[in-house]
Amino acid sequence: MLSTLTALICLQLCWSQRINTEKQNLLKPIIWAQPTTRVTKGTPVSIWCQGPQSASEYQLYFRGNILALKRPESRRSRSKVNFFIPQMTLHTAGEYTCFYQSGELQSEPSDPLVLVVTGLYDIPKLQVHPGHEVTLGENVTFFCHLVAGTSKFFLLKEGRSNHVQQRYGNSQAKFPMGPMTRAHRGTYRCFGSYSDYTWSFPSEPVTLLIPGVGNTSFAPTDPTSSLDYRVFDSTAEESGLQEDSVFWDHTTQNLIRIGLACVVLMALVWLLAEDWLNRKKAQEGINESATWEGRRRRWRVQRSLEEEQRDAISLREVKAAPGPGTI
Template sequence: MAPTLPALLCLGLSVGLRTQVQAGTFPKPIIWAEPSSVVPSGSSVTILCQGPPNTKSFSLNKEGDSAPRNMHPALKPWDKANFFISNVREQQAGRYHCSHFIGVNWSEPSEPLDLLVAGEEPAGRLRDRPSLSVRPGPTVAPRENVTLLCQSGERTDTFLLSKEGAAHRPLRLRSQDQAGRYQAEFSLSPVTSAHGGTYRCYGSLSTDPYLLSQPSEPLVLVVSGLTWYLSVLIGVSVIFVLLLLVLLFFFLHHRGQDRCRKSRAADPGPEDRGPQSSSSPGADAQDQAICEQERRQPVAGHRDFWRQWGGDAEKGGGPGLGTETPHSTPPGAGWWGHRDLWRPWGDAQKGGGLHSIPRDARRGLQP
């Protein structure tokens, strides 16, 4: 019984694998060409085919070709095969598929790969190189609308736009006759940084769709500036930093005010102040300097007020009869306060009368 169980398991796995292959449930292989699927006549190209792990071999087929399958063993890590074609000519142009072999059967063919040969006869009947231009210009900003215009003076059925180094197949558009010139407009709107690169334009005839004309002059498209999500990210970062700075400013300002209040509440009068000791003389000196500066700010405000009042009184525009000032002597005004206070008394002696002196000042002068 014991040896029978492993044999049954292996048989079940083999049957399940064969059923999956026959039902076509294995993933299709992937096919692409390097350096590009558009190949200048006489140059070389490599067609690559990739499938799942543990693939035994791959085959490459060309549509309409009666030749037997071109088979290559899988390369490590056993999931890829390279098909090298040298000196590409008209005979190699066409549509290719690849398949991979796992178990006892072949997988479904891959998606098609069109191998296009440029500058090969009889496509040489298109002797006029197409021209390639861009609107609004070769340097654009992200998310801008861009149009690549391919034109030719000869009859052309289809235009193809190829980007250098791109993995996707060339863009293909039917041509339109515009006043004797054939053209096609390729829209790349809206552009991103991925659209930047070197582009070329080709023409082809419907009778030979895999044979292309000579390429146009290369056009380099530059997408300058940051993409929209990077711009948004930078803007949010700047706002966040500014918000942190504002919060830090208010925090330090509030902290300084709290220190000043505590210092004023704990500071006794000059007559009650005895010898004190401080654990941090530098911090106490800094707090005292900050508090002293805050004390001087309102004093400077009163000083300017009384100075202005005294100057107006000298010019005859001082307070008249019945006008009261809040203080006879501004608190902390010192010499400036007393000097500005007694200026109206001099004006009274010159003929202004006692009533031109503030009421608080008159109380101090009357016997």
């Protein structure tokens, strides 16, 4: 019974350690910028960090160093906080990540958020050859030129496209593209840059058209707002994160229930096995005792028979012997 209790205690401790390890794997938060990740110099921007309802504090890191701490203002908005940057400058451009605190545990870092400041240099000039009207299957080349000179160029397509091309060059860069498909239609701009975080003013827009293919309206838009890496739907993201949190909670609870059931089942199997072994040992002891007793009885009977035989032989010898005075 002592060994059974020891085994149960070990199983319980191991399972508790596993549950604690699972609880420490907190979901990473979501980070995004409003209105965009490419911000004109001097323009304000907000960085949002969102976690589960259990989050009590959020930490914002900039280029690997902690920048700000913030607690949710109310329980209703407990799942997210806003870090406001009043003016975008060279010193606020870069990579941001955020964490949240839940109890004594800290989450994993969010995916990196890169804020780019634009409007620092001259306006580059964008051209396309052989022309802005192309045919399906044709190849074209964009040329982005900056008189002041730079080290990098970026070509972006306006709208909700995530495609950003990068080329190196002193004053000009080439962006070959093709063969042309319907997906290439649209309005393009380019930027000059000395780093990934500091860009020039955007070029004038250049629109690719494919004659004979239904071209929708490609009215130029503000490139710093429409050329975002992603469009964030706060409601969808929040509900998705809450669903993930609920799913994680249910999964953890189910794992705990399954684990406890396994512990109880193993304990029952252990007790039944130990009881069966004890019964088997007791039965073997009884059988061994019975065997030994049978041997003792046979030995006693055999010994009694031998003694009776010796007594009979002695009696016959006495009778056969001549008495006194016999000649």
